Amino acid sequence: MMRFEGQTVFVTGAARGIGEVLATAFAAEGAHVAIADIDGDAASTAARRIGGRAIGLRCDVAERASVESAMAQTQKQFGGMDILVNNAGLHTRHYNRPVTVVPQDAWERMLKVNVLGLVNCATMAAPLLRQRGGGVILNMSSVSGFDLSTAYGVTKLAVRGLTVALAEELAPQNTRVNAIAPGLIHTDTIVGDMDEGATEAFIEQRQLIRRAGMPTDLTGAALFLCSGEAGFITGETLMVGGGFARRV
Numbered sequence: 001m002m003r004f005e006g007q008t009v010f011v012t013g014a015a016r017g018i019g020e021v022l023a024t025a026f027a028a029e030g031a032h033v034a035i036a037d038i039d040g041d042a043a044s045t046a047a048r049r050i051g052g053r054a055i056g057l058r059c060d061v062a063e064r065a066s067v068e069s070a071m072a073q074t075q076k077q078f079g080g081m082d083i084l085v086n087n088a089g090l091h092t093r094h095y096n097r098p099v100t101v102v103p104q105d106a107w108e109r110m111l112k113v114n115v116l117g118l119v120n121c122a123t124m125a126a127p128l129l130r131q132r133g134g135g136v137i138l139n140m141s142s143v144s145g146f147d148l149s150t151a152y153g154v155t156k157l158a159v160r161g162l163t164v165a166l167a168e169e170l171a172p173q174n175t176r177v178n179a180i181a182p183g184l185i186h187t188d189t190i191v192g193d194m195d196e197g198a199t200e201a202f203i204e205q206r207q208l209i210r211r212a213g214m215p216t217d218l219t220g221a222a223l224f225l226c227s228g229e230a231g232f233i234t235g236e237t238l239m240v241g242g243g244f245a246r247r248v
Contacts, residue, residue: 002030003227008078010034010071012061012121013088015042017187018140020049021215022085022222027053029223034074034081036061037088061088061117062109067124081128082135083226086118086159089140092189095152096144102151114155115162122166126175134174136226139163141181143241156181160237167235176234178225183241186212208243 009026013019015037023033023046033054037043040058047056055077059070074081090110095102102110122137129135141163145156159179167177184202203210221240224230239245 002028003223004083005030007082008032008034008074008080009083009085009226010036010074010081010121010125011085011087012036012059012117013038014085015039015046015056017189018182018185018215018218019085019087020046022087022219023054024050025216025219025223026083026226027051031083032078034070034078036070061086061121062112064120064124067120071124071128075128080132081125082132084121084125084129084135084137085222085226086121086137086139088117089114089155091142091152093194095155096150097152098149099151099154107151110151110155114152115158118159118162122162122170122177126170126173129170129175130173134170134176137166137170137175137177138222138226139177139179141179141237143181143183143239143245145181145237146239146245146247163237164235171234176230178230178233178235179237180218180221180225181237181239181241182218183207183213183239183244185218186214202244203242206244207241208246211242213240213242 009031011023014023014035027033027050035043035047035056036059038060044056047054057070060066090113095110141159142156144153163179
């Protein structure tokens with residue numbers, strides 16, 4: 001039997017890249033999937049690629065009313081929600097710079113999406129998850145949250161903190177909350193944002209596994225943490241970064 005048969009998964013930032021790959025993996029395991037993205041047309045296109053188990057929805061995670069509307073549509077279509085994947089985030093070179101270099105408007109936008117967006121989604125999802133017995137929230141942090149040299153990394157440290165806080169807050173309703181911290185993952189955004197030399201240098205000098213990470217490298221961890229196999233795990237962040245960053 002497929003692990004997520006009959007369940008509904010809401011994935012943010014899922015029109016492309018990591019989000020789309022995760023959504024596709026959940027659908028392949030039997031789940032109904034809501035593809036939520038600020039680009040509603042791209043979300044609908046991604047849903048068509050996945051097939052009949054998916055719907056595409058416009059959702060700006062930085063605006064709580066937008067999140068509420070998308071989740072209401074999901075509940076109407078599929079009858080509820082079992083899993084929330086907070087994948088949407090801003091992570092280009094514009095934000096991956098030292099703290100005092102990033103302009104104020106960029107800081108504010110990044111905090112609204114990477115931090116407040118997660119809060120908005122968790123807040124709106126919590127009562128829906130409770131109605132279905134508790135469910136799971138999976139947040140997308142980053143290895144940058146362990147290697148604090150950029151403004152982006154600070155927001156991903158905040159995601160780790162929110163993961164712990166939400167795990168404690170939502171435990172009474174039987175909702176587990178965990179996070180994945182991806183390393184350098186080969187997506188169109190990353191390819192377009194980093195020059196080839198910088199990517200190769202990062203892999204050779206900082207990773208232990210000497211190859212580029214792929215979005216599919218994250219699916220096993222995501223499916224595990226959202227499944228009953230991880231039923232005794234909450235408040236944790238799992239690094240999936242090819243051996244970077246290392247910790248004891």
